[in-house]
Amino acid sequence: MGTLFIGGALSLTLAALAYPGMLGLQTVSSSGDRIIAQTSAGPLTESDRDFVVKVRAAGLWEYPVGQMALEKGTTKAVVTAGEHLIDGHAGLDAAVRKIAPELGIAIPNQPSPQQQGFVATLQSDTGKQFDSDMANILRVTHGQIFNTIAKIRATTKNSLVRQLADQANDTVLDHMTVMEKTGLVNFDQVLFQETTPPKLPADDMTPPPPAPGQSQVVLTPPATSSPEPTTG
Template sequence: MGGALALTLSALAYPAMLGLDTTSTSNDRIIANTQWGPLTEGERDFVVKVRAAGLWEHPLGLIGLQKGESKAVKTASQHLVDGHAALDASCRKIAPMLNITLPNVASPQQEGFVTQLKAESGRQFDTDFANILRMTHGSIFNAIAKVRSTTKNTLVRALADQANNTVLDHITVMEKTGLVDFDTTVFNQTTPPKLPKSDTTPPAPVPGQPQVVLNPPPNPTSTALDLSAALNGTQTNGG
């Protein structure tokens, strides 16, 4: 198949399962050779997971700006909206370049967090907001580091850099709320519930449905990737 991408059939299909327990052999399987380097199954899933994270954390940030009781929770909410709008713009930039289909809805588990927090208020909202988001960001932090240290794809590497900085910032602002129960959070991070993959997988978008866009705040401090360096330094062998 000509052009920038030489794709295998599996790269064209939306990933059916994106659970964290995907085997390393599958994660390392190259599904496309692109001018920016090879793309593995795990790297494709990483781009989808970054998009899915924004699809629930960005709206939850908007909720936190309205419902947050403490100034620190409102500040953390601002960081969620700002950081995930920029990350989402980056995902939407590189996904078509790599022929990756992005979801329009987060996973059922992630949507469940939003439903729970929508029903809460006051101190309970602030506490659960800080702990849930500290746990989920902590869970993906190591996965980002692995992608960043092993990928041979320039676009994925650039997204991993941005995701690493954003997630670290969000971990930090959640901790600054003073509400994080580290014992419980670390336990939940390292001993996640054994959920069916259907609960941890964002559904495929409805054909023809407009792509959801996560809007930046009025005065954003985060920006999407500048891909000029990657586009000007194209590579064929993923070096």
């Protein structure tokens, strides 16, 4: 597939994490600082709400990518990165599912259409192509969301959102680090993708709302140890 495929996949994933809408709803304030609810943990802004849903949506596609890495990774470093994705997003997901009802935030059970498409693309990857694509794509997305976390942590007046930002900061930094430790990250390409996000329709970048009565998806770490890496 080569560089052209990786570049396209990086653009796809970067856009998926940059979505501005919440469950199909347009935001009213361009700065995101409009208060939409008063909660026991403090005022909740549009940006706060966006962040909570964004963390949930990230786990809904990165967690299965971590599972793929356990099965398809050809090096120990890639398998280890997969383990970190699973554990990190299971922890973040538990935190999101705990605070969302307290803040009155509806969270999705599926990632966005673009994120779903990206997972399907990685599912079709094999061997060292999977290793390289996973490392570079995940390094781009985590590099971008890292800046978002910092802004939320610095500006939110909601204590529960601050706690989630603290946890997300640690998790994302860890995931950036393990991707880099694979030795497969093309930093020139990654930094270019981080700073030039494509513009895609909001509907493509917004996770669908949960269906009425639908059971909530729960991301949990595996009870058993991961398999040894395959060869490829």
